Amino acid sequence: MNYAVLVPMIVFLLVIFFIGYWASRKLTSSSNFISDYFLGGRELGGFVLAMTMVATYGSASSFLGGPGTAYTMGFGWVLLAMAQVVTGYFVLMILGKKYAIMARRYKAITMIDFLKSRYDSSAVVLLSAFSIIIFLFSAMAAQWIGGARLVESLTGLSYNSALFLFAVSVLVYVTIGGFRAVALTDAVQGAVMLIGTLILLVAVIIAGGGIPNIVNDLLNENPNLVTPYGANGDLTAAYVSSFWILVGVGVVGLPQIAVRAMSYKNSRSMHRALIIGTIVTGFIMLNMHLIGVFARPVMPGIEIGDKVIPLIALETLPPWVAGIVLAAPMAAIMSTVDSLLLLVSSSIVKDVYLNYVKPDATIKTIKRISFGVTGMLGIIVFLLALNPPELLIFLNLFAFGGLEAAFIWPIVLGLYWKWGNKYGAIASMATGIVSYIGLHFYNLENGNLFGVHTVTLPVLLSLVAFVAFSLLIGRKAYQYNVPTLK
Amino acid sequence: MEETDWRFKIAHREAKIGVSLALFNFVWWFGFAYGMGSRPVEEYNYVFGLPDWFFYSCVLGFLVISVLVVVIVHFFFTEVPFDDEEDSP
Known part of the structure; x- marks a missing residue:
């Protein structure tokens, strides 16, 4: 076992535990448990808010899969990854102040609360809760598998032990600390990602003999690696641009x-x-993907994309620094998982249980159920990840794009377009999910329709459905200015 | 009741700024990447060792957007209260 790598990672996990514990002490003194547990009592400051968004969004794919693809594809994939810069400002500028004001007026704790008050429809609530539970549950399980594989490759533990270690760490602090613990640990994890990627980039550039030298090696190997079109020249401008929807502006729709x-x-x-x-x-995106490209001349011949970052870190850094740096992808995975776990459990407790099963539950019951559901979900994910069923992997394929196609218009147009109504919202969600799944299979068989990513067309279709159904059925202007709860 | 909440006017304006900034970001990113990157590889120049299309599109583009976000937030975004109780300009 590689102790020099392991020790820094364990220290990192202990720090995370401590934060979870500290946040939970704040929780016991709280007067509004639901809002505190699931939303951190609406009191996040700027730094923590930015970091929790970055950390939630930056998952296994940005730290392992993405750089791995950049390793094979060259600079074209870094170009694609930079479409993500837009998420940094777009989500907050678009949802922005109006969302914050309306959410407070509605006393919304979850995204579904917002949809519930805006559209006043049980069908909307149940449809969205159902999509969130199914899709995000699968997405979460996939991240757990990624996390366990990372621990496995670093420590030499067996997959099952690695998964167990990973699961216990996540569960302990999510269950006891809730949203505030998650947001705070996200902030720490975001900082770790930031510093980790910088150290690794510098190390790789030094190992490759400077950037001009590395680029020269790439040119000698395959000039296509230095163009925007990918190693085989098959990354088209239309395809790469369509990622502006999937990983750029479409992120607004992710719950x-x-x-x-x-x-x-x-x-x-x-x-x-x-x-x-x-x-x-x-x-982070620029650094991580550049590391992937630069790693190619330094360590040629890596077959599995996900292993590029761990291998290059172990190669170019002293073991204990590699341990700290590799805590970054670990942090990314954990912070994505913890947010998803909390979100799925809030959908169950807040959106389904409190809305339809037992609206008059006492604080004590709610508390018990919140902890219980969060814990139970974790255990189920753990058991599933031990031996992942096919269905899970299948559902995970739709998690990101499918949710974007489902939610982007009900949220954005719900905020800014007064004619939007529940018929539009339901039609939009159904169209988004169904067309996404349908197109996914079409594209598998026939190649990408119009040469763009699967998400593009369903997002457009769900827009059409939203507008058409809102105007055709039960057309009525929504009054934003009358406070509904006062 | 007929009058639009003053905070919404600000929110709507800022959302429009967000959309414009994203459009500008896309045009910059796309223009340099495919405008300069579509030349034959032999004609590329290198800035700090990076191919020029990449440097201008992704590195410089990122810096420009960051500066724009700072400027926009400082000079064009207005602080408003979120709670209805403090509802006065």
Whole structure:
């Protein structure tokens, strides 16, 4: 076992535990448990807000999969990854102040609360809760598998022990600390990601003999690696640009991101988060993907993309520094998992249980159920990840794009378009999910329709459905200015 | 009741700024990447060792957007209260 790598990672996990514990002490003295547990009592400051958004969004794919693809594809994939800079400011500018004001007026704790008050429809609530539970549960399980594989490759533990270690760490602090613990640990994890990627980039550049030297090696191997078109020249401008929807502006529709846009304390926090979020997202994405490209001449012949970052870190850094740096992808995975776990459990407790099963539950019952559901979900994910069923992997494919296609218009147009109504919202969600799944299979068979990513067309179709159904059925202007709860 | 909440006017303006900034970001990113990157590889120049299309599109583009976000937030974004109780300009 590689102790020099392991020790820094364990120290990192202990720090995370401590934060979870500290946040939980704040929770016991709280007067409004639900809002505190699931939303951190709407008091996140700018730095924590920015970091929790970056960390939630930056998952296994940005730290392992993405750089691995950049390793094979060259600079074209870094170009694609830079489409993500837009998320740093777009989500907060678009949802922004109106979302914060409306969410407070509705007393919304979850994104579904917001949809519930805006559209006043049980069908909307149940449909969205159902999509969140199914899709995000699968997405979460996939991240657990990624996390366990990372621990496995670093420590030499067996997959099952690695998974166990990972699961216990996540569960302990999510269950006891809730949203505030998650947001705070996200902030620490975001900082770890930021520093880790910078150290690794510098180390790789030194190992490759400087950037001009590395680029020269790439040119000698395959000049296509230095163009925007990928190693085989098959990354088209249309395909790469369509990622502006999937990983750029479409992120507005992701529930785990949208819920963060209602958690900040005041507009000053939001303004700071806009700036910090943009800079940190861009910096991490640029560094990580450049590391992937630069790793190619330094360590040629890596077959499995996910292993590029761990291998290059172990190669170019002293073991204990590698341990700290590799805590970054670990941090990314954990912070994504913890937010998803909390979101799925809030959908069950808040959106389904409190709305339809037992609206008059006492605080004590709610507390018990919140802890219980969060814990139970964790255990189920753990058992599933031990031996992942096919269905899970299948559902995970739709998690990101499917949720974007489902939620982007009900949220954005719900905020800004007064004619939007529940018929439009239901039609939009159904169209988004169904067309996404349908097109996914079509594209598998026939190649990408119009040469763009699967998400593009369903997002357009769900827009058409939203507008058409809102105008055709039960057309009525929504009155934003009358406080509904006062 | 007929009058639009003053905070919404600010929110709507800022959302429009967000959309414009994203459009500008896309045009910058796309223009340099495919405008300069579509030349034959032999004609590329290198800035700090990076191919020029990449440097201008992704590195400089990122810096420009970051500066714009700072400027926009400082000079064009207004702080408003979020709670309805403090509802006065």
